[in-house]
Amino acid sequence: MMQILDLRNKIGDSSLKTMGLGRPINDDRDLEKTVIKILNKVKDRGDKAIKSFTKLLDEVTIKKLQVSPQEIQEADGLVSEELKQAIKLAASNIRKFHEAQVLKSTPIQMTTGVECWSKSVAINRVGLYIPAGSAPLFSSLLMLGIPAVIAGCEQIVLCTPPDKNGKVHPAILFTASLIGLTSIYKCGGAQAIAGMAYGTESIPWVHKIFGPGNRFVTMAKQLVQKDGISIDMPAGPTELLVYADKDANPVYVAADLLSQAEHGADSQVVLVSYSESVLRNVKLELDKQLETLPRKEIAEKSLPNSKAVLVLDDEEAMKLINAYAPEHLILNCANADALAEKVINAGSVFLGNYSPESAGDYATGTNHVLPTNGYAKSYSGVSVDSFVKKISYQKLTEEGLKNIGPAIELMAAAEGLEGHKRAVTYRINK
Amino acid sequence: MMQILDLRNKIGDSSLKTMGLGRPINDDRDLEKTVIKILNKVKDRGDKAIKSFTKLLDEVTIKKLQVSPQEIQEADGLVSEELKQAIKLAASNIRKFHEAQVLKSTPIQMTTGVECWSKSVAINRVGLYIPAGSAPLFSSLLMLGIPAVIAGCEQIVLCTPPDKNGKVHPAILFTASLIGLTSIYKCGGAQAIAGMAYGTESIPWVHKIFGPGNRFVTMAKQLVQKDGISIDMPAGPTELLVYADKDANPVYVAADLLSQAEHGADSQVVLVSYSESVLRNVKLELDKQLETLPRKEIAEKSLPNSKAVLVLDDEEAMKLINAYAPEHLILNCANADALAEKVINAGSVFLGNYSPESAGDYATGTNHVLPTNGYAKSYSGVSVDSFVKKISYQKLTEEGLKNIGPAIELMAAAEGLEGHKRAVTYRINK
Numbered sequence: 001m002m003q004i005l006d007l008r009n010k011i012g013d014s015s016l017k018t019m020g021l022g023r024p025i026n027d028d029r030d031l032e033k034t035v036i037k038i039l040n041k042v043k044d045r046g047d048k049a050i051k052s053f054t055k056l057l058d059e060v061t062i063k064k065l066q067v068s069p070q071e072i073q074e075a076d077g078l079v080s081e082e083l084k085q086a087i088k089l090a091a092s093n094i095r096k097f098h099e100a101q102v103l104k105s106t107p108i109q110m111t112t113g114v115e116c117w118s119k120s121v122a123i124n125r126v127g128l129y130i131p132a133g134s135a136p137l138f139s140s141l142l143m144l145g146i147p148a149v150i151a152g153c154e155q156i157v158l159c160t161p162p163d164k165n166g167k168v169h170p171a172i173l174f175t176a177s178l179i180g181l182t183s184i185y186k187c188g189g190a191q192a193i194a195g196m197a198y199g200t201e202s203i204p205w206v207h208k209i210f211g212p213g214n215r216f217v218t219m220a221k222q223l224v225q226k227d228g229i230s231i232d233m234p235a236g237p238t239e240l241l242v243y244a245d246k247d248a249n250p251v252y253v254a255a256d257l258l259s260q261a262e263h264g265a266d267s268q269v270v271l272v273s274y275s276e277s278v279l280r281n282v283k284l285e286l287d288k289q290l291e292t293l294p295r296k297e298i299a300e301k302s303l304p305n306s307k308a309v310l311v312l313d314d315e316e317a318m319k320l321i322n323a324y325a326p327e328h329l330i331l332n333c334a335n336a337d338a339l340a341e342k343v344i345n346a347g348s349v350f351l352g353n354y355s356p357e358s359a360g361d362y363a364t365g366t367n368h369v370l371p372t373n374g375y376a377k378s379y380s381g382v383s384v385d386s387f388v389k390k391i392s393y394q395k396l397t398e399e400g401l402k403n404i405g406p407a408i409e410l411m412a413a414a415e416g417l418e419g420h421k422r423a424v425t426y427r428i429n430k
Numbered sequence: 431m432m433q434i435l436d437l438r439n440k441i442g443d444s445s446l447k448t449m450g451l452g453r454p455i456n457d458d459r460d461l462e463k464t465v466i467k468i469l470n471k472v473k474d475r476g477d478k479a480i481k482s483f484t485k486l487l488d489e490v491t492i493k494k495l496q497v498s499p500q501e502i503q504e505a506d507g508l509v510s511e512e513l514k515q516a517i518k519l520a521a522s523n524i525r526k527f528h529e530a531q532v533l534k535s536t537p538i539q540m541t542t543g544v545e546c547w548s549k550s551v552a553i554n555r556v557g558l559y560i561p562a563g564s565a566p567l568f569s570s571l572l573m574l575g576i577p578a579v580i581a582g583c584e585q586i587v588l589c590t591p592p593d594k595n596g597k598v599h600p601a602i603l604f605t606a607s608l609i610g611l612t613s614i615y616k617c618g619g620a621q622a623i624a625g626m627a628y629g630t631e632s633i634p635w636v637h638k639i640f641g642p643g644n645r646f647v648t649m650a651k652q653l654v655q656k657d658g659i660s661i662d663m664p665a666g667p668t669e670l671l672v673y674a675d676k677d678a679n680p681v682y683v684a685a686d687l688l689s690q691a692e693h694g695a696d697s698q699v700v701l702v703s704y705s706e707s708v709l710r711n712v713k714l715e716l717d718k719q720l721e722t723l724p725r726k727e728i729a730e731k732s733l734p735n736s737k738a739v740l741v742l743d744d745e746e747a748m749k750l751i752n753a754y755a756p757e758h759l760i761l762n763c764a765n766a767d768a769l770a771e772k773v774i775n776a777g778s779v780f781l782g783n784y785s786p787e788s789a790g791d792y793a794t795g796t797n798h799v800l801p802t803n804g805y806a807k808s809y810s811g812v813s814v815d816s817f818v819k820k821i822s823y824q825k826l827t828e829e830g831l832k833n834i835g836p837a838i839e840l841m842a843a844a845e846g847l848e849g850h851k852r853a854v855t856y857r858i859n860k
Contacts, residue, residue, distance in 0.1 A: 083844050086837035093540050093834070100538055101548075108530055110523050110795045118531075118796070121774055123808050124752075135846040171844055207808040225664075230808040234655075255853040262849035294848045322554075340823060344551055351825040356853035359826055362838045365540050366548070366822040378553050378637040378660040380820040390810040392796040393770060395781040396789055404523070404793045407516035411792045414513050414601055416565040418724045419692035423685040423786035 002257075002271070002283055004308045011316045016323060021307060023236065023373055024266065028219060035190045035219045042194035047201045053191040060166045065202040067168055067184040075173035087175055090363040091142055097365030098147045101384040113400020120388040122152035125204065127196035128181075129211030130160040132188065136169035137212070143367050143382060144210045145179040151387035156181055157196055157204050161188025189213075193220035197229045208232070210382065212369065232382055236373030239268035240357055241326035241346075243317050244282065245333030246275040249353060253278075254285035256330055257306070258299055259358050265301035270324065271308040272317050279308045318342045325376040328357045347376045402428050432687075432701070432713055434738045441746045446753060451737060453666065453803055454696065458649060465620045465649040472624035477631045483621040490596045495632040497598055497614040505603035517605055520793040521572055527795030528577045531814040537823075543830020550818040552582035555634065557626035558611075559641035560590040562618065566599030567642070573797050573812060574640045575609040581817035586611055587626055587634050591618025619643075623650035627659045638662070640812065642799065662812055666803030669698035670787055671756035671776075673747050674712065675763030676705040679783060683708075684715035686760055687736070688729055689788050695731035700754065701738040702747050709738045748772045755806040758787045777806045832858050 005020050016022050041049040047065060054062050107117035128144045130137055141158070148156050158181050160168055168186055176184055185203050187195055193213075197220075199205030209221055210232040221231045240260035244253050257269045273279050286303070290296055311317045318339060321329060325345035333339065336351040343349055347370030348360050361368045371379035380386075396404075405428045412420035435450050446452050471479040477495060484492050537547040558574045560567055571588070578586050588611050590598055598616055606614055615633050617625055623643075627650075629635030639651055640662040651661045670690035674683050687699045703709050716733070720726055741747045748769060751759060755775035763769065766781040773779055777800030778790050791798045801809035810816075826834075835858045842850035 083840050086840040089834065089837045090841060093544075096540060097538060097546055108527060108795070110526060114523075114789075114794055116527050116795050118813070124774055137845060139841055139845060228804055230805070251856050252853070255849070255856045259847070259849040259853040262847060289852070293852075295846075299849065336825075343821060344554055346821055348822045348824070351823065352827075354828050354831045354857055355824055355826045356831075356857065358838055358842055358847075358850035358853045359544075359831065359834065360822075360824050361850060362841045363834045364544055364824040364826070365538070365546050366824055371819075374658055375660070376819065376821075378819060380818075381822060383548070383820060385815070385820075388810075389801075389806065389808060390813060390815075391773060391776055391806075392778045392790075392811060393781065394778070394785055394790050394794040394796055395766070396785045396794070397782075398784050401784045401786075401789065404519065404789065407519045408788055408792045410513050410516040411520060411569055412788055415567060415569060416725075417689070417692060417788075419685070419689040419729065420788035420791060422719070422723075423682070423689040423788045426681050426685050427784060427786065 002286060002303050002306050002308050004279060004310065006310045007320070008310055008312045008316070011311065011319045021270065021324060023268065024305065026215070031215055031219050035216055035223060038190040039194045039220060039223060042191055042200065043198045050187055050191045050195055050200060053189065054162070054187060057189055058161050060162050060164055062162055062166055062186050065185045065187055067173065067186060072173050072177050075170035076177065078170035079174045083171065084174065087138065087142070087178065090139070091146065091178060093363055093365030094142050094146045095150070098150050098384050102150060111400065111403050113397035113403060114394070116392065116394045118390045118392045120390050122154065122388050123208050124153065125155040125206040126153045126387060127157045127159065127206035127209040129192055129209065129213055129217060130158065130172060131213050131217070132161050132163070132169055132172065133214065136172050138171040138175040139362050140212060140369065141172060141175045142179070143369050145176065145181055147367070147382060147384045148387050149179055151384050153387055155204055155206065156183060157206055158184045159187045159192035159196060159203070162186040190216040190220035193217055193224060197224035197227060210369070210386070232369060232386055233371055233379050234373070234375055237266040237268055238263050239327040239372055240330065241270040241272060241321060241324060241328070242330040242332055243321065244271065244273045244278050246278060247334060248278055248332040250278065250281035250285045252353060252356070253282045253332055254289050256356050257282070257286060258289055258293060259356065260328070261299035261302040261306065262293060262295040265298055267302040269302065269306035270326065272311055272320060274311050274313050274317065276310060279310060283308060314339060321346065325374045327370045327372045327376060330355065330357060345377045347371050347381050432716060432733050432736050432738050434709060434740065436740045437750070438740055438742045438746070441741065441749050451700065451754060453698065454735065456645070461645055461649050465646055465653060468620040469624045469650060469653060472621055472630065473628045480617055480621045480625055480630060483619065484592070484617060487619055488591050490592055490594055492592060492596055492616050495615045495617055497603065497616060502603050502607050505600035506607065508600035509604045513601065514604065517568065517572070517608065520569070521576060521608060523793055523795030524572050524576045525580070528580050528814050532580060541830065541833050543827035543833060544824070546822065546824045548820045548822045550820050552584065552818050553638050554583065555585040555636040556583045556817060557587045557589065557636035557639040559622055559639065559643055559647060560588065560602060561643050561647070562591050562593070562599055562602065563644065566602050568601040568605040569792050570642060570799065571602060571605045572609070573799050575606065575611055577812065577814045578817050579609055581814050583817055585634055585636065586613060587636055588614045589617045589622035589626060589633070592616040620646040620650035623647055623654060627654035627657060640799070640816070662799060662816055663801055663809050664803070664805055667696035667698055668693050669757040669802055670760065671700040671702060671751060671754060671758070672760040672762055673751065674701065674703045674708050676708060677764060678708055678762040680708065680711035680715045682783060682786070683712045683762055684719050686786050687716060688719055688723060689786065690758070691729035691732040691736065692723060692725040695728055697732040699732065699736035700756065702741055702750060704741050704743050704747065706740060709740060713738060744769060751776065755804045757800045757802045757806060760785065760787060775807045777801050777811050
């Protein structure tokens with residue numbers, strides 16, 4: 001079911017599409033219209049609109065959108081002790097990795113009397129969206145909530161859809177509580193994004209919205225940008241590329257590919273190797289493992305879009321990888337360290353035989369909110385940086401302005417901006 | 431001509447618009463249609479389309495889009511020695527400030543056998559747009575080109591419109607040459623953005639496009655994002671807010687306000703003070719200085735949109751500043767250091783009486799490509815960070831995976847993702 005492409009000697013300047021590795025493109029025009037309607041209704045009617053969309057789309061009547069402290073407390077009793085410990089271990093690693101991202105900036109003396117510095121300042125109000133459709137993604141909440149708290153965001157709003165009983169999954173509430181979030185709303189889909197973008201009677205508006213979601217959520221995030229709300233990154237279906245050398249274990253490789261394929265019917269899975277026997281063996285192993293996979297139906301839909309690519313050698317493989325720019329890249333090969341140095345475009349890289357993608361999805365400490373759809377060419381994954389902006393500062397003394405003033409005057413005049421020049425001249429020619 | 435608003439005791443939760451400080455909103459629907467046409471023509475017809483738009487819009491026939499080495503050499507003779515020295519001084523400060531932004535990352539040992547790190551990797555192909563309509567903005571080229579070179583971008587493409595003789599302004603060519611750029615194209619407007627987004631016979635395509643421009647350029651940058659090209663930041667008219675205390679020199683304050691007002695008829699200028707006499711004196715001084723300003727006509731159009739705001743005290747001023755989120759903020763007051771600590775939303779901050787905005791525009795070393803239109807709430811200005819993405823890495827040994835594997839298995843199972851769990855199980859239960 002996974003198509004084998006022989007691309008030996010063909011990886012050069014031809015496009016991914018020509019090589020059979022193009023990503024699927026959705027025609028989103030109808031979706032856009034629907035989502036615009038949802039956004040406008042929430043903008044106009046606030047909570048009322050959100051509740052009526054929740055009834056219509058999530059098929060549940062919600063009286064109070066905000067999760068109560070009592071519900072959070074109840075959830076604590078519904079999560080097993082061992083799952084709590086697992087979440088705490090993951091949280092601790094994620095915290096450790098992300099705390100190292102906090103930047104301390106020291107002023108730089110540019111010349112006598114001219115001092116410049118920059119400072120990371122938390123984005124004041126941020127919104128996190130956590131889907132709960134096919135699974136309660138508390139791991140994504142760790143990935144977004146922890147850096148938001150480390151950055152020091154003052155208002156952190158969490159929206160996540162309620163289940164059929166009007167409840168939020170206890171593992172999500174436990175995780176939120178562990179991180180220290182209390183502003184939690186039972187609200188999903190495009191209506192949740194609208195709530196955080198424009199604010200309602202219950203839901204606080206925010207400056208920036210984070211988090212994965214279905215096509216409605218993704219479209220809503222795209223659209224609210226027009227109203228000045230920023231978002232973490234453009235989103236597409238999740239992806240994994242595995243580069244396997246001749247000694248890669250086909251059982252592990254197949255398991256990694258399936259862990260990605262089970263995400264959704266639109267997941268992208270690519271296997272690359274110079275060894276035909278590895279490609280064949282992984283394919284056999286895939287079929288075998290698929291039989292007993294609980295989410296077999298989903299994985300089966302995704303695999304036909306996926307490709308097994310035969311290349312000549314490491315060099316062709318790295319060319320292909322950098323052209324594809326995978327969200328997740330597993331280098332399952334003996335020389336993984338050396339190849340990792342040659343990665344230019346990827347979201348997160350997993351080295352060697354014992355680094356499955358799911359390790360990074362949950363617990364190594366790195367972030368799993370990563371650029372998809374080729375965006376790894378210009379975007380980073382979520383980090384503490386995503387929750388701050390850097391403000392630059394400069395302080396000049398009279399002497400400092402005298403030192404660099406003449407250069408400013410000359411440049412301003414050459415750009416035809418006499419007003420810029422005068423702002424200096426008045427000060428240094430008193 | 432500058433309207434005085436008395437907002438004492440009125441700065442709270444009411445919107446900027448209600449307070450009379452809303453930013454102008456352009457209706458861009460017609461513009462969007464025009465720009466889409468330009469983008470599509472360039473996508474389909476490449477250089478031919480670019481040349482015909484250049485003929486139509488810049489009124490000049492260009493045979494060869496790329497600037498020749500000879501033209502670069504000629505330009506060198508056309509720039510005065512003193513301007514060259516000024517540009518070199520600015521370049522040296524900008525280089526010093528931006529080199530400090532380069533991040534070294536060291537691997538973190540998360541637990542025995544689990545090592546994680548992240549690495550800044552240059553965006554491979556970037557495009558810089560430098561306008562030349564009302565002025566040859568070589569200073570913006572310094573601000574974009576220097577961090578691109580420091581980041582290590584492999585392909586740096588520069589597009590800038592030709593003058594009526596089909597030439598690029600010598601100061602721009604000198605600056606490009608100083609920075610080390612050679613891939614320079616005579617091409618402006620939306621057609622230049624299209625050229626860099628899609629590539630033509632002459633112009634290389636890029637992953638990310640930077641730089642200021644008119645409404646066509648801004649719209650084109652917005653639109654090419656749909657095709658997977660990223661951009662530096664959303665752009666709006668440039669802005670300055672000056673907070674002046676009772677001892678601020680009205681001559682300096684007025685000069686600063688005019689230096690911003692002369693940029694364009696849509697520039698935003700806001701003066702804030704608790705001192706009515708300072709507001710009055712700055713207003714008088716504005717009128718006086720305006721008379722002799724070469725770009726009087728432009729500044730005169732911008733000033734009526736501008737506001738002088740009376741507040742009660744520092745506290746109200748800081749509330750207003752953080753709500754407005756100005757691109758440039760001058761704290762012209764004795765306690766500038768203390769107030770700077772309270773700035774949450776601003777692009778670049780200038781402290782004290784001797785720190786005019788034009789110092790940062792040209793030569794302090796900080797970047798002058800900054801978030802406008804309130805985007806300082808969630809965006810940073812351009813920095814080396816804008817030219818890299820951070821890739822995360824993880825490397826686990828068998829022991830490492832055994833250490834965190836059980837937590838991963840539990841979490842994956844709780845999220846209903848059995849395939850994720852198995853990728854671990856197969857490895858640790860051999």
